[in-house]
Amino acid sequence: MAKRLGEGKEAIALDTAPQRLETELEAFQDFLLQRATEFRDDHTVTVDTWPDFVAAVATGWARALHCGAPDCEDEIKAETAATPRCIPLEAPAESGTCIRCDRPSAYGKRLIFGRSY
Numbered sequence: 001m002a003k004r005l006g007e008g009k010e011a012i013a014l015d016t017a018p019q020r021l022e023t024e025l026e027a028f029q030d031f032l033l034q035r036a037t038e039f040r041d042d043h044t045v046t047v048d049t050w051p052d053f054v055a056a057v058a059t060g061w062a063r064a065l066h067c068g069a070p071d072c073e074d075e076i077k078a079e080t081a082a083t084p085r086c087i088p089l090e091a092p093a094e095s096g097t098c099i100r101c102d103r104p105s106a107y108g109k110r111l112i113f114g115r116s117y
């Protein structure tokens with residue numbers, strides 16, 4: 001058995017291989033999810049100014065209020081290549097003005113913006 005992100009190989013008994021592999025695959029899935037979740041959380045920044053927004057989406061994701069207007073979204077995309085990725089269900093209720101145009105926030109909570117590749 002060789003782990004994709006591990007080192008070397010390990011000999012395992014053929015008769016216990018199915019059970020062992022199931023356990024190993026579950027552990028590997030947990031590891032990948034934890035690693036991705038930590039990366040996401042470490043690279044997501046709550047921002048309230050345009051310069052902070054630009055900096056955040058250059059290296060990860062920005063948590064920001066948005067007016068919901070398509071023209072504003074187009075401007076953001078043209079300048080930063082970032083678009084709204086999701087409106088997190090668990091995000092707390094928040095009001096304020098759009099990160100880009102100062103119109104009122106349309107969603108009652110922050111959106112996650114990021115660049116698409």
Ligand SMILES: [Zn+2]
Binds near residue numbers: 066069072101
């Ligand atoms: Zn706006």
